[in-house]
Amino acid sequence: MKYIIYILLSFNLTTFIISAEETRQVDKHEHGVGELNIAVEGSTIEFEFMIPGADIVGFEYVAKSDDDIAKINQALKTFDDYTNIFTLPSNSLCELDSQKVALKEEDEHDDHDEHEDHDEHDDQDEHAEENHNEFYAKYSFECGNINAIKEVNFPYFATFTNSGELEVQFISNMGSTSFEVEGDEPSINTDGKI
Amino acid sequence: MLLKLTFNSLYARLLTVAMTVFAISLSLMLYMSVEKLRTSAYTSFTDTISQTDLIVGARTSSVQLLLYSVFRIGNATNNITWESYEDVINKKEVAWSVPISLGDSHKGFRVMGTNSEFFKRYKFRGGQSIELEQGNNLDDLYDVIIGAGVAEKLNYSVGTPLIVSHGLQSFSDHDDQPFKISGILAKTGTPVDNTVIVSLEAIEAIHVDWSTGAKIPGQITPVEEIRQMDLSPKNITAALIGVNSKLQIFQLQRWINEYPEESLSSILPGVALQELWRIVGVVENLLLGISVTVIFTTLIGMTAIIFSSLNERRREMAIWRAMGASPKVVIGLLMLEALIISVMSIIVSTVMLFLTLYVLQPWIDNTYGILVNIETLAVKDIYIFMLFILSASLVSLIPAIRAYWFSINDGMTIKI
Numbered sequence: 001m002k003y004i005i006y007i008l009l010s011f012n013l014t015t016f017i018i019s020a021e022e023t024r025q026v027d028k029h030e031h032g033v034g035e036l037n038i039a040v041e042g043s044t045i046e047f048e049f050m051i052p053g054a055d056i057v058g059f060e061y062v063a064k065s066d067d068d069i070a071k072i073n074q075a076l077k078t079f080d081d082y083t084n085i086f087t088l089p090s091n092s093l094c095e096l097d098s099q100k101v102a103l104k105e106e107d108e109h110d111d112h113d114e115h116e117d118h119d120e121h122d123d124q125d126e127h128a129e130e131n132h133n134e135f136y137a138k139y140s141f142e143c144g145n146i147n148a149i150k151e152v153n154f155p156y157f158a159t160f161t162n163s164g165e166l167e168v169q170f171i172s173n174m175g176s177t178s179f180e181v182e183g184d185e186p187s188i189n190t191d192g193k194i
Numbered sequence: 195m196l197l198k199l200t201f202n203s204l205y206a207r208l209l210t211v212a213m214t215v216f217a218i219s220l221s222l223m224l225y226m227s228v229e230k231l232r233t234s235a236y237t238s239f240t241d242t243i244s245q246t247d248l249i250v251g252a253r254t255s256s257v258q259l260l261l262y263s264v265f266r267i268g269n270a271t272n273n274i275t276w277e278s279y280e281d282v283i284n285k286k287e288v289a290w291s292v293p294i295s296l297g298d299s300h301k302g303f304r305v306m307g308t309n310s311e312f313f314k315r316y317k318f319r320g321g322q323s324i325e326l327e328q329g330n331n332l333d334d335l336y337d338v339i340i341g342a343g344v345a346e347k348l349n350y351s352v353g354t355p356l357i358v359s360h361g362l363q364s365f366s367d368h369d370d371q372p373f374k375i376s377g378i379l380a381k382t383g384t385p386v387d388n389t390v391i392v393s394l395e396a397i398e399a400i401h402v403d404w405s406t407g408a409k410i411p412g413q414i415t416p417v418e419e420i421r422q423m424d425l426s427p428k429n430i431t432a433a434l435i436g437v438n439s440k441l442q443i444f445q446l447q448r449w450i451n452e453y454p455e456e457s458l459s460s461i462l463p464g465v466a467l468q469e470l471w472r473i474v475g476v477v478e479n480l481l482l483g484i485s486v487t488v489i490f491t492t493l494i495g496m497t498a499i500i501f502s503s504l505n506e507r508r509r510e511m512a513i514w515r516a517m518g519a520s521p522k523v524v525i526g527l528l529m530l531e532a533l534i535i536s537v538m539s540i541i542v543s544t545v546m547l548f549l550t551l552y553v554l555q556p557w558i559d560n561t562y563g564i565l566v567n568i569e570t571l572a573v574k575d576i577y578i579f580m581l582f583i584l585s586a587s588l589v590s591l592i593p594a595i596r597a598y599w600f601s602i603n604d605g606m607t608i609k610i
Contacts, residue, residue, distance in 0.1 A: 025457070
């Protein structure tokens with residue numbers, strides 16, 4: 001018995017040494033914490049969301065049942081209309097310029113591929129246990145009066161009932177700052193920061 | 195008339211009243227100094243770095259990277275290789291960059307290796323640049339520029355020779371390669387004041403005869419020979435980076451954080467600072483909570499003192515009644531008393547606060563790098579004062595009402 005343990009141990013050690021040659025990195029992934037980046041330059045403001053699948057649809061395995069696929073498609077459709085996620089003051093005169101909504105699926109053999117096509121997840125194989133997926137959405141606005149954005153509200157928390165908090169990184173010419181937004185107070189105060 | 199009476203009555207009990215005023219003033223001062231330090235620390239920190247979009251360093255927590263690279267406090271982070279640094283700055287998003295190399299010291303002051311970009315790009319307090327007060331830039335390999343604080347404390351001037359120590363202790367000096375002060379920076383109120391600045395090449399030069407953290411015994415390469423060597427830096431501690439457009443910043447940040455060849459991290463200074471403040475905020479709230487509690491305790495103390503004096507003052511009140519004062523006037527008198535005590539306490543505490551801050555300001559600045567603003571009272575302080583006066587008057591109602599009953603029952607003859 002003892003020897004078996006030694007053999008197993010040494011086997012483990014050698015595989016570790018062999019595999020130490022390659023660089024391995026794993027991104028952070030925390031359920032209940034979505035990330036949001038906001039950048040302001042001139043009259044443009046961009047919002048970039050990266051939200052764990054669990055926070056949106058309640059699961060992160062590759063959707064295979066019709067029910068799960070429907071949930072994902074429904075969620076992507078919800079992201080298509082940004083007003084489900086956040087709202088800007090109307091007097092800021094912001095017009096949506098471009099947007100990109102995608103489901104990023106990562107598994108053990110993650111190669112950082114983006115699966116922008118909504119239906120592609122059907123073809124994925126079985127990695128159900130190790131899967132982490134992430135909803136990615138980016139919205140870019142051109143604003144007539146960008147200084148009027150004194151507050152951003154997040155219907156996001158009401159739209160997705162599984163959602164946790166949003167960690168916000170914010171940058172403009174005034175400098176960078178961060179916010180933590182939660183459902184009980186779903187807004188950030190950007191007065192004097194743009 | 196009433197006011198004069200109250201003043202005279204208070205004066206008659208000068209010692210007790212003075213002690214009460216002193217106790218309340220101390221507690222108010224405690225509250226105000228906590229608040230003052232809190233806001234000063236925040237502005238000092240946020241004013242230290244401005245217009246830098248990203249700080250790049252080895253993979254570590256954002257707070258640690260910020261504290262070490264900008265404030266030069268806390269634990270050292272790993273270094274990053276020059277190759278990785280070049281890969282980062284060759285990205286099209288990068289507009290400018292300032293490499294920083296830390297690790298050595300001079301008499302307890304950090305030595306920072308950097309290049310001429312630092313003087314152009316490093317901005318503080320809403321975009322101010324650092325300026326040379328005396329002397330010149332780093333022209334020679336062995337030139338150093340020192341911050342205003344270093345010059346002041348060590349009494350250095352342009353031309354003074356200077357030896358850099360290896361690491362933070364002066365156990366081993368780079369005494370074979372002496373430097374010369376070429377310039378002194380104007381005071382900035384940031385950690386730059388306490389920094390000795392040399393070129394990145396000079397950092398390489400002083401470590402020519404060093405291998406794995408120790409001087410190679412017996413090996414001293416002559417300075418002339420070192421000057422001929424290739425001294426391009428092999429690694430740096432961190433880099434300050436500016437981007438062309440703020441819209442590209444997160445893309446660049448992600449690229450750096452996922453850089454496969456080396457574990458790097460890039461942080462937005464304001465975000466890291468906010469993160470730090472969320473941690474510090476807990477302690478701050480605790481301190482504020484304690485000082486508010488202390489204010490309440492002294493308020494209760496004040497009431498207790500007025501209360502306990504009531505019995506002794508039943509004669510006094512009887513005299514007031516005899517002079518024609520109605521029981522309501524008695525209430526007014528006691529409330530006025532509390533009011534006078536609290537206003538006096540506020541005046542005394544403010545004077546004490548400013549005197550203390552005036553005395554301690556240089557020490558706080560030197561030790562913690564926090565410049566305490568002693569010019570004005572915050573608007574918040576005024577609110578707190580008003581709230582304090584209001585609650586003092588309210589609390590004093592309790593003994594006042596009791597005195598009212600006493601005076602109704604006693605009339606002019608005291609029944610004990």
